Amino acid sequence: MLSAIDRxxxxxxxxxxxxxxxxxxxxxxxKMLWVGRRQGMPEVVRQTLLQVYFTGVQGIVPVSxxxxxxxxxAVAYGLGVVxxxxxxxxxxxxxxxxxxxxxxxxxxAGVVIVRSxxxxxxxxxxxxxxxxxxxxxxxxxxxxxxxxxxRLLGGLAALxxxxxxxxxxxxxxxxxxxxxxxxxxxEAVRLAVLSxxxxxxxxxxxxxxxxxxxxxxxxxxxxxxxxxxxxxxVPVAVSRAALRSLVVxxxxxxxxxxxxxxxGVVWPWGAR
Amino acid sequence: xxxxxxxxxxxxxxAVLRLSPxxxxxxxxxxxxxxxxxxxxxxxLLFAPAGDSGGVDVAPAVARLLATLAAPLRGSVxxxxxxxxxxxxxxxxxxxxxxxxxxxxxxxxxxxxxRENVALPALVHGLPGGAEAGAAAAEMMARLGLGxxxxxxxxxxxxxxxxxxxxARALMLDPAWLVLEGIGDWTPGGSAAWSLLExxxxxxxALAVCLSRPAPAFEQWLRGRGGRVVGCRPAxxxxxxxxxxxx
Numbered sequence: 001m002l003s004a005i006d007r008x009x010x011x012x013x014x015x016x017x018x019x020x021x022x023x024x025x026x027x028x029x030x031k032m033l034w035v036g037r038r039q040g041m042p043e044v045v046r047q048t049l050l051q052v053y054f055t056g057v058q059g060i061v062p063v064s065x066x067x068x069x070x071x072x073x074a075v076a077y078g079l080g081v082v083x084x085x086x087x088x089x090x091x092x093x094x095x096x097x098x099x100x101x102x103x104x105x106x107x108x109a110g111v112v113i114v115r116s117x118x119x120x121x122x123x124x125x126x127x128x129x130x131x132x133x134x135x136x137x138x139x140x141x142x143x144x145x146x147x148x149x150x151r152l153l154g155g156l157a158a159l160x161x162x163x164x165x166x167x168x169x170x171x172x173x174x175x176x177x178x179x180x181x182x183x184x185x186x187e188a189v190r191l192a193v194l195s196x197x198x199x200x201x202x203x204x205x206x207x208x209x210x211x212x213x214x215x216x217x218x219x220x221x222x223x224x225x226x227x228x229x230x231x232x233x234v235p236v237a238v239s240r241a242a243l244r245s246l247v248v249x250x251x252x253x254x255x256x257x258x259x260x261x262x263x264g265v266v267w268p269w270g271a272r
Numbered sequence: 273x274x275x276x277x278x279x280x281x282x283x284x285x286x287a288v289l290r291l292s293p294x295x296x297x298x299x300x301x302x303x304x305x306x307x308x309x310x311x312x313x314x315x316x317l318l319f320a321p322a323g324d325s326g327g328v329d330v331a332p333a334v335a336r337l338l339a340t341l342a343a344p345l346r347g348s349v350x351x352x353x354x355x356x357x358x359x360x361x362x363x364x365x366x367x368x369x370x371x372x373x374x375x376x377x378x379x380x381x382x383x384x385x386x387r388e389n390v391a392l393p394a395l396v397h398g399l400p401g402g403a404e405a406g407a408a409a410a411e412m413m414a415r416l417g418l419g420x421x422x423x424x425x426x427x428x429x430x431x432x433x434x435x436x437x438x439x440a441r442a443l444m445l446d447p448a449w450l451v452l453e454g455i456g457d458w459t460p461g462g463s464a465a466w467s468l469l470e471x472x473x474x475x476x477x478a479l480a481v482c483l484s485r486p487a488p489a490f491e492q493w494l495r496g497r498g499g500r501v502v503g504c505r506p507a508x509x510x511x512x513x514x515x516x517x518x519x
Binding site for chain 2: 035039040043126127129130131132134135136137138139140141142146
């Protein structure tokens with residue numbers, strides 16, 4: 001019994017230390033924007049835009065595909081199974097509460113984990129093995145400013161944009177499904193979605209996406225930079241970054257959603 | 273040791289490098305000791321194992337120490353009058369702008385062409401007189417016979433061309449302290465890269481070459497230029513402490 005408590009304590013301490021490292025890492029990445037402001041900022045901007053392209057632009061197709069499926073299934077489910085919802089207002093709320101607030105951010109971040117977290121961890125890991133990061137250091141170029149900061153900023157901007165794409169495509173697909181399957185006016189669903197989206201809910205969603213996104217991107221960079229000299233460390237870093245990102249993301253999203261429901265700050269089904 | 277200013281060597285010149293007695297560096301987990309040495313502008317140094325290295329790759333560890341990238345396990349290292357371990361990160365970065373390291377392998381950014389790699393330090397730090405980084409890089413590459421490979425990626429060129437590109441990049445900011453890991457394309461008859469390196473020393477830089485095994489012909493050539501050979505050997509006593517890479 002005592003040894004189990006010891007193990008649990010050790011796990012918790014290790015988790016706390018890991019969270020501390022990540023926070024310090026993110027702080028350092030943003031601090032370097034000021035400390036290294038005279039250190040080739042056009043290059044940092046260029047790298048940031050490249051990251052927006054790799055994570056955002058190249059991610060539009062898979063995210064849109066998932067959004068179509070999610071929007072269609074949610075509305076079809078609402079029409080066919082959850083009878084009280086089978087009206088324009090009910091479907092609108094369903095889309096906001098389930099698709100836009102819960103499934104959308106989770107799936108979008110999942111796509112970013114599969115595509116970008118793995119790629120960033122692998123790229124930085126290989127750069128360390130190939131001594132590219134060492135070369136930057138000896139040239140007086142901060143690897144944090146030139147490699148990590150652009151990936152965090154570009155990745156976060158791309159993630160936010162992908163969430164907007166997901167929401168728009170899912171709502172469009174849901175509205176089209178409602179019009180096709182049932183006697184629900186598309187306009188009614190669209191208006192219900194807009195009325196169900198309170199500023200409070202948008203703010204909460206933005207915070208959930210931003211904090212979760214920053215965490216997974218920071219983990220990608222951290223584990224990539226953690227690689228030392230051996231090529232065999234790279235797949236380990238990639239796997240660790242992807243798995244931990246996924247676990248942390250799911251825990252974060254679940255905690256926020258349950259916390260919000262418990263506090264009653266934003267009740268997705270209207271007035272309680 | 274004075275910080276922030278030049279350290280005067282016994283010979284009266286400003287010391288570019290000063291290693292205290294019994295400096296030890298970690299080489300694949302084991303401590304190696306380096307002889308005490310002091311070098312000034314225009315000096316040549318060769319760091320090599322005194323005797324058989326036992327197959328251990330000493331050069332990268334010594335080069336990293338001399339290029340401010342690693343801390344000694346014991347003793348102190350002053351480069352251009354400053355101890356990198358006592359400087360803040362921005363100060364270390366400032367110091368590194370005056371240091372050129374030519375790595376023995378790797379080091380070129382694989383997502384950039386050779387020209388972009390060579391131009392990078394100038395692009396980030398700028399060139400004296402506001403010269404254009406791309407043009408300066410192209411000129412430097414042409415002097416090294418790399419003009420036709422300007423747009424090639426590092427993985428598309430052979431080992432020696434990659435080494436020359438690293439030399440070009442290290443020389444871009446006109447460093448006062450040059451550290452080479454290996455001798456690259458050196459031949460007794462000379463090469464374009466070594467002509468440029470000699471020129472850099474003639475203009476006042478100090479240059480250190482780090483080797484993992486003895487190279488008698490190169491050693492003789494270096495001695496002919498007044499260079500000094502500095503021996504490295506496995507440390508007898510156990511050494512603990514020290515730091516690693518400063519990021």
